[in-house]
Each structure stands twice: as C-alpha cells, then as structure tokens.
Amino acid sequence: MANLALKGGTPIRTQPFTSWPIVGDEERKLLLEVFDSGVWSFGGPKEAEFAKKFGAFTGAKESLCVSNGSVSLEIALRALGVGPGDEVIVPALTWHATAWAVVQVGATPVFADISEKDWCIDPAQIRAKITPRTRAIIPVHLYAQIAEMDEILEIAKKNSLFVLEDCAHTHGSRWGDQGVGTLGNIGSFSFQQSKGMTGGEGGILTTNDEELAWKIYGLKNCGRPWRDGRAGFGGNYRITEFQAAVLLPQLERFEKQLATKTENIRIFREHLEKVTGITALKPKARVTRQGLYGFGLRLDPAAFGNVPQDIIISAIKAEGVPIQAPYNVVYKSGLWTPGAKLVKFEKGANPAERLGLNSDCPIAERISAKEGLVLLHHLFLGTAADMADMANAIAKVQSNASELRFDALEKKVTGAAKSFLRKVGIGA
Numbered sequence: 383m384a385n386l387a388l389k390g391g392t393p394i395r396t397q398p399f400t401s402w403p404i405v406g407d408e409e410r411k412l413l414l415e416v417f418d419s420g421v422w423s424f425g426g427p428k429e430a431e432f433a434k435k436f437g438a439f440t441g442a443k444e445s446l447c448v449s450n451g452s453v454s455l456e457i458a459l460r461a462l463g464v465g466p467g468d469e470v471i472v473p474a475l476t477w478h479a480t481a482w483a484v485v486q487v488g489a490t491p492v493f494a495d496i497s498e499k500d501w502c503i504d505p506a507q508i509r510a511k512i513t514p515r516t517r518a519i520i521p522v523h524l525y526a527q528i529a530e531m532d533e534i535l536e537i538a539k540k541n542s543l544f545v546l547e548d549c550a551h552t553h554g555s556r557w558g559d560q561g562v563g564t565l566g567n568i569g570s571f572s573f574q575q576s577k578g579m580t581g582g583e584g585g586i587l588t589t590n591d592e593e594l595a596w597k598i599y600g601l602k603n604c605g606r607p608w609r610d611g612r613a614g615f616g617g618n619y620r621i622t623e624f625q626a627a628v629l630l631p632q633l634e635r636f637e638k639q640l641a642t643k644t645e646n647i648r649i650f651r652e653h654l655e656k657v658t659g660i661t662a663l664k665p666k667a668r669v670t671r672q673g674l675y676g677f678g679l680r681l682d683p684a685a686f687g688n689v690p691q692d693i694i695i696s697a698i699k700a701e702g703v704p705i706q707a708p709y710n711v712v713y714k715s716g717l718w719t720p721g722a723k724l725v726k727f728e729k730g731a732n733p734a735e736r737l738g739l740n741s742d743c744p745i746a747e748r749i750s751a752k753e754g755l756v757l758l759h760h761l762f763l764g765t766a767a768d769m770a771d772m773a774n775a776i777a778k779v780q781s782n783a784s785e786l787r788f789d790a791l792e793k794k795v796t797g798a799a800k801s802f803l804r805k806v807g808i809g810a
C-alpha cells in the first residue's frame with residue numbers, strides 16, 4: 383500500500399488553504415460609490431487618493447497609477463528615454479513582461495543569470511553583460527527577495543545606467559529604511575489578481591524624480607499637461623476608478639496581512655528546518671521588511687531520489703498543498719519564443735538575437751526547471767496548523783520519494799518502452 387496520495391495513499395490535507403483575493407464590504411461600498419458617481423476613469427478621486435497613499439506607503443515622492451504592471455515597465459523605459467539601438471539588462475528568471483517591455487520600446491533585452499543565493503539578477507553577470515549600448519538595468523525583486531541593490535546601484539552609477547526596479551512581487555518590502563521602488567530611478571508595481579495587493583488589474587510607477595514623473599504622466603494620459611502646465615506625449619494607459627476603488631481597502635488591509643504572513647513564514651521556516659533536502663530562501667541582512675508574492679524553496683534533487691521537479695510538485699499537490707514551479711526562464715518560455723515569428727523588428731534584425739533566444743543562463747535554468755519550488759503569499763495568511771501541514775506534505779514526499787521512481791522512469795523513456803511500463807502496470 384502506497385503512502386503518497388499521488389499513488390493512492392491518504393493525503394496530509396483535504397481542507398483548502400486561504401484563498402485569494404480577500405475582499406470585504408469596503409470594496410463593495412467604494413465600487414458602488416464609483417458606479418453611482420459616473421466618474422469611472424480619467425484621474426478621478428479614487429485614483430488620486432490611492433496614488434497618494436501608495437506613495438506614502440513606499441516613501442516615493444511621486445506615484446502614478448497605470449492600467450497594469452506590464453505597461454508600467456514600458457512607460458518607465460520610455461520615460462527614461464530607452465529605445466531602438468539600446469540594450470537593457472534583465473534577469474533570465476522573471477515573468478516575461480520584464481523583457482517584453484524592453485522589446486516593446488524597440489530595445490534589446492540582454493538576459494543575465496541569477497545568483498544561487500537569492501534567485502535575483504547577479505551583479506557579476508550585469509558587469510559581464512554591459513556594452514557601449516547598455517542603457518538600463520531592470521532588477522526584479524523575485525520570490526520574496528530583494529536584488530543586491532547596493533551593488534547594482536553602484537554598477538549603474540559607474541556606467542551611467544538607469545535602474546528600473548520591477549517590484550511586481552514585493553509590495554511593502556524595505557531595504558534598510560527605504561521602500562523598494564524608491565531605490566533606483568523608477569519602481570514598477572503590479573496589482574494583477576494574484577498579487578499581494580490587487581485591483582484585478584492595475585499598476586503603479588514610483589519615483590523621486592519630478593522630471594520623470596512629468597514624462598510618465600504624459601505617457602500614460604495621452605500627453606496631457608503635467609500639474610505645472612508642461613505638455614507631455616503619450617497614449618492611454620490609465621487605471622480606472624473601479625480598480626482604484628478596490629485597491630484602497632486592499633492597501634488598508636495590507637499591513638495586518640503582511641504581519642500575519644511574516645509570523646507564519648517564521649513558523650513555516652521552523653518546520654522546514656527539520657525536513658531533509660529542502661531550504662527556504664533567506665532574506666538579506668539589509669531587508670527590514672519582506673513583502674512577497676511567491677515564497678521560494680530550493681530542493682536538493684538527490685534528497686528527493688532525483689525524481690523530476692514536476693513529479694515532486696504533483697506529489698505535494700496531491701497531499702493537498704498547492705505548490706508550483708518558479709517561472710520558466712524567459713528565453714525558453716513558450717510565452718516568449720513565438721515572438722521570433724510574430725514581432726516585426728527593424729530591417730536586417732535577427733529576431734532570435736533581438737529576443738535573446740540563444741542566451742545561456744545555467745543557474746536560472748536549473749532553479750526554474752529542477753530545484754525551485756514556490757508557495758504563493760496567501761497560503762501564509764492561514765493558521766499555524768496550515769504551516770505544519772505545508773511542511774509535513776513536503777517531508778512526506780521527501781521520505782517516500784522512492785514511490786515516485788517509476789513515474790520518473792516513465793518520464794525518461796519513450797515509445798515502446800513507455801507502453802511496456804504501462805502494460806506491466808508500473809509508472810501508470
């Protein structure tokens with residue numbers, strides 16, 4: 383009789399974990415207010431209130447709402463003057479929106495590998511990838527980590543490069559006494575449905591530089607004049623009042639939710655320390671507050687019987703714990719590679735080069751496809767018992783990994799060998 387739920391055993395857990403998004407009467411009330419007011423967009427009062435409060439929350443002098451956290455990156459690059467002929471260094475491990483924004487402004491994304499310790503862009507890799515065409519770096523604060531910002535800012539200063547922080551994952555994270563999104567030239571946040579603060583969709587750009595704020599304002603609001611009367615130039619990337627109405631109570635609730643997540647992460651770490659072959663990524667000493675979207679765990683494949691990552695994930699899920707793999711490396715992602723055929727590049731350009739399809743970032747590839755596991759933030763809004771269940775499910779899969787060896791074998795073989803395994807009832 384098998385122990386693992388994937389093989390017919392009893393799961394660790396059958397109750398669901400805390401689901402997301404969490405909403406209440408406050409969102410309903412504000413949504414109705416917007417509905418009845420007839421002011422549904424165009425820089426209405428809810429957007430103004432949210433932008434002001436989010437600015438205070440991060441410590442940014444200027445904060446400007448936009449429709450989502452992908453176009454925010456594009457707008458930021460345009461505001462920085464990045465365009466055709468320029469190169470922008472981005473991490474290989476990120477949601478592909480980070481690199482898409484670069485292509486969107488006509489520049490070339492240059493993929494840099496990540497560090498083993500934090501899965502964020504490796505400063506040494508940035509140094510190695512700088513060319514005379516490099517204009518900007520986009521560090522992504524990924525899986526509850528903050529990139530090595532002191533070193534990145536130093537590299538940027540030395541080489542006259544802009545720094546655009548992609549903070550889609552890290553609402554509320556703090557680096558020393560500064561909020562993320564205020565460390566580089568511009569910060570970009572996402573409020574998409576699954577993020578730690580959501581308006582269904584939505585984004586915001588933060589900066590301490592009023593010149594950039596003026597440009598961003600024009601870019602997102604059809605070139606309308608900034609508050610000092612200066613004209614801008616741009617399209618429509620506005621957020622709606624409905625999104626801002628949902629975001630206001632989300633921001634209100636955030637501090638309390640993050641305190642719960644922080645305490646639960648502490649408890650989860652304690653449990654996890656007793657499990658063989660798995661470690662949680664640690665925040666750096668400079669991190670004074672750890673906001674998060676996904677929480678990164680690293681498995682030692684040998685301790686899990688060298689069973690492939692996707693089978694381990696299926697086995698943990700079967701125990702009742704929703705766990706997932708990290709993002710695909712961008713240049714191998716099925717959401718990125720079709721661009722070589724679908725994007726029209728400048729005359730004479732090589733699409734594979736323009737999309738970085740021949741990049742080689744072995745650490746990002748290994749973490750993405752072999753060693754990384756991710757738990758989403760809302761799981762940490764539950765009880766201490768939830769934390770024990772999460773760790774116990776992983777421990778159970780680790781100690782019973784031998785039950786998965788035929789699944790692993792079946793994955794390795796093809797054709798006749800596969801049907802033979804099925805026929806004799808192993809690996810099925």
Ligand SMILES: Cc1ncc(COP(=O)(O)O)c(C=O)c1O
Pocket residue numbers: 450451452453476477479480522548550551571572573574583584585
């Ligand atoms: C790192 C990163 N950057 C940018 C984005 C894009 O944000 P949005 O979904 O709001 O367009 C995401 C969304 O998942 C992300 O994870």
